[in-house]
Ligand code: AHG
Ligand code: MN
């Protein structure tokens with residue numbers, strides 16, 4: 431039998447990483463395995479889209495005043511379930527829940543990590559067969575082990591993340607995660623039901639062709655942003671413009687493309703949403719961590735995303751994220767030098 435031992439599964443990969451740290455407990459590997467298991471369950475439901483009555487509005491409005499789709503709730507329950515029953519997570523924060531959830535049981539109180547997640551990102555795209563995703567962020571708790579975790583564990587700045595990742599449910603299903611050591615991508619092999627290492631050591635190209643922004647909001651953006659976007663559409667020898675505009679409305683898909691191919695993604699503040707739309711703790715921070723580890727940059731236009739001190743679970747932020755040289759070009763318009 432011809433067995434290809436070159437392709438590592440997610441579990442095999444995290445184990446090889448673990449072996450390089452003799453003192454590591456393996457809790458993070460287990461946590462990633464738990465998240466991947468939930469992702470596989472969500473993937474099954476996503477693939478049934480249109481066949482069963484799991485799609486469409488659940489008829490409720492989430493804590494941020496947005497319509498909740500049924501798959502949002504299903505995904506939320508899957509991720510919460512695996513993390514609660516696993517042994518690595520002391521509590522969670524989710525887009526779909528009003529407040530942080532402290533698991534507070536004997537095993538969870540001994541767990542090192544807390545996790546923040548957007549169970550289903552781009553849910554407006556569910557009914558029209560466009561890529562959607564899951565985003566997650568992992569912190570080591572700062573509260574005392576053996577006790578229930580606390581709000582302070584969740585409200586750490588993004589630069590304290592120990593890992594972050596996302597899943598894209600797209601033309602194939604991918605699980606991408608970053609630790610400080612690197613970013614690695616795994617594609618779900620449906621024949622064995624395992625995520626297999628397909629994109630080792632992902633680096634974000636220094637520059638690229640794509641700019642991703644909601645043009646419909648153009649006249650609501652600050653003048654400096656409008657000027658930058660205007661520049662993206664012009665021939666420009668220095669920056670290789672004009673760029674190509676790509677915006678699907680699922681942040682996971684938009685940032686994933688730009689991470690792999692090079693590009694910039696923007697969700698600026700608008701006059702309707704002066705604080706921005708995207709959520710700091712489970713959208714901007716995990717992606718900022720991943721993209722920075724891959725060599726890119728992420729800011730809110732004034733400050734590095736990862737240095738923002740969070741004050742609440744559902745805090746919003748403006749977001750600019752992507753290839754380093756494109757971000758630096760943007761900074762010449764916003765007048766802020768971040769890094
Ligand atoms: P969610 O489905 O989790 O609420 O997130 C949707 C977000 C993000 O994925 C996307 O980039 C953005 O909303 C799109 O917003 P606009 O439709 O305003 O462009
Ligand atoms: Mn989202």
Ligand code: MN
Pocket residue numbers: 502525548549550551552553
């Ligand atoms: Mn969501």
